[in-house]
Amino acid sequence: TKAIVVSSLLFGVIHLNPAQFVGGALVGGFMGWVYFHTRSVLATILIHASFNLTAFAESYFIDVEEAIDMSYAEILGGMTNYVLLICGSIILTLGCVFLLHKEFEKSPLGLQA
Numbered sequence: 001t002k003a004i005v006v007s008s009l010l011f012g013v014i015h016l017n018p019a020q021f022v023g024g025a026l027v028g029g030f031m032g033w034v035y036f037h038t039r040s041v042l043a044t045i046l047i048h049a050s051f052n053l054t055a056f057a058e059s060y061f062i063d064v065e066e067a068i069d070m071s072y073a074e075i076l077g078g079m080t081n082y083v084l085l086i087c088g089s090i091i092l093t094l095g096c097v098f099l100l101h102k103e104f105e106k107s108p109l110g111l112q113a
Helices: 002-014 018-038 041-061 079-106
Strands: none
Touching: 002 018, 018 041, 018 079, 041 079
16 A cells, blocks of 8 residues: 555665665565554564564674675675575575464464555
Protein backbone atom coordinates (compact mmCIF):
# COMPACT_ATOMS: atom_id res chain seq x y z
CA THR A 1 0.00 0.00 0.00
CA LYS A 2 0.89 3.66 -0.25
CA ALA A 3 1.59 3.94 3.49
CA ILE A 4 4.17 1.15 3.36
CA VAL A 5 5.99 2.78 0.42
CA VAL A 6 6.07 6.21 2.09
CA SER A 7 7.15 4.82 5.47
CA SER A 8 9.86 2.65 3.88
CA LEU A 9 11.26 5.67 2.02
CA LEU A 10 11.24 7.64 5.28
CA PHE A 11 12.98 4.72 7.00
CA GLY A 12 15.72 4.93 4.37
CA VAL A 13 16.03 8.72 4.65
CA ILE A 14 16.09 8.77 8.47
CA HIS A 15 19.39 6.85 8.48
CA LEU A 16 20.98 10.11 7.20
CA ASN A 17 23.49 8.23 5.05
CA PRO A 18 23.02 8.07 1.27
CA ALA A 19 24.84 4.72 1.17
CA GLN A 20 22.25 3.23 3.54
CA PHE A 21 19.19 4.73 1.84
CA VAL A 22 18.44 1.91 -0.61
CA GLY A 23 19.02 -0.88 1.91
CA GLY A 24 17.07 1.00 4.58
CA ALA A 25 14.16 1.63 2.23
CA LEU A 26 14.05 -2.03 1.17
CA VAL A 27 14.21 -3.28 4.75
CA GLY A 28 11.62 -0.68 5.74
CA GLY A 29 9.32 -1.93 2.99
CA PHE A 30 9.81 -5.52 4.10
CA MET A 31 9.09 -4.62 7.73
CA GLY A 32 5.98 -2.71 6.63
CA TRP A 33 4.79 -5.75 4.71
CA VAL A 34 5.47 -8.01 7.70
CA TYR A 35 3.58 -5.67 10.04
CA PHE A 36 0.66 -5.43 7.60
CA HIS A 37 0.30 -9.21 7.58
CA THR A 38 1.05 -9.95 11.23
CA ARG A 39 -0.02 -6.78 13.05
CA SER A 40 2.96 -7.59 15.26
CA VAL A 41 5.40 -4.86 16.21
CA LEU A 42 7.53 -7.58 17.81
CA ALA A 43 8.15 -9.18 14.41
CA THR A 44 9.41 -5.89 12.96
CA ILE A 45 11.54 -5.25 16.04
CA LEU A 46 13.17 -8.67 15.62
CA ILE A 47 13.90 -7.98 11.94
CA HIS A 48 15.40 -4.58 12.73
CA ALA A 49 17.44 -6.05 15.59
CA SER A 50 18.82 -8.80 13.35
CA PHE A 51 19.98 -6.24 10.78
CA ASN A 52 21.52 -4.05 13.47
CA LEU A 53 23.23 -7.02 15.12
CA THR A 54 24.73 -8.09 11.80
CA ALA A 55 25.99 -4.56 11.11
CA PHE A 56 27.42 -4.34 14.63
CA ALA A 57 29.22 -7.67 14.20
CA GLU A 58 30.68 -6.44 10.91
CA SER A 59 31.86 -3.17 12.44
CA TYR A 60 33.54 -5.07 15.26
CA PHE A 61 35.81 -6.85 12.77
CA ILE A 62 36.45 -4.01 10.31
CA ASP A 63 39.36 -1.56 10.50
CA VAL A 64 38.22 1.14 8.06
CA GLU A 65 41.69 2.53 7.31
CA GLU A 66 43.01 -0.85 6.20
CA ALA A 67 39.82 -1.93 4.42
CA ILE A 68 40.03 0.26 1.32
CA ASP A 69 41.78 -2.26 -0.97
CA MET A 70 40.79 -5.51 0.73
CA SER A 71 38.30 -8.26 -0.07
CA TYR A 72 35.30 -8.68 2.20
CA ALA A 73 36.80 -11.80 3.79
CA GLU A 74 40.08 -9.96 4.41
CA ILE A 75 38.19 -7.02 5.92
CA LEU A 76 36.57 -9.36 8.43
CA GLY A 77 39.91 -10.79 9.50
CA GLY A 78 40.02 -13.87 7.32
CA MET A 79 37.80 -16.49 5.82
CA THR A 80 36.93 -18.01 9.21
CA ASN A 81 35.36 -14.79 10.48
CA TYR A 82 33.63 -14.31 7.13
CA VAL A 83 32.09 -17.79 7.27
CA LEU A 84 31.10 -17.31 10.94
CA LEU A 85 29.38 -14.03 10.12
CA ILE A 86 27.52 -15.57 7.17
CA CYS A 87 26.48 -18.61 9.25
CA GLY A 88 25.40 -16.41 12.14
CA SER A 89 23.36 -14.23 9.81
CA ILE A 90 21.72 -17.29 8.27
CA ILE A 91 20.86 -18.72 11.70
CA LEU A 92 19.46 -15.37 12.85
CA THR A 93 17.45 -15.00 9.65
CA LEU A 94 16.05 -18.52 9.95
CA GLY A 95 15.08 -17.81 13.55
CA CYS A 96 13.25 -14.68 12.46
CA VAL A 97 11.54 -16.56 9.62
CA PHE A 98 10.41 -19.22 12.12
CA LEU A 99 8.98 -16.56 14.43
CA LEU A 100 7.33 -14.78 11.51
CA HIS A 101 5.80 -18.05 10.36
CA LYS A 102 4.25 -18.48 13.80
CA GLU A 103 2.94 -14.90 13.64
CA PHE A 104 1.51 -15.45 10.14
CA GLU A 105 -0.36 -18.52 11.38
CA LYS A 106 -2.04 -16.35 14.05
CA SER A 107 -2.83 -13.53 11.62
CA PRO A 108 -6.36 -13.33 10.22
CA LEU A 109 -4.79 -11.99 6.99
CA GLY A 110 -2.41 -14.91 6.64
CA LEU A 111 -0.05 -14.56 3.69
CA GLN A 112 -2.48 -12.67 1.48
CA ALA A 113 -1.03 -9.93 -0.69
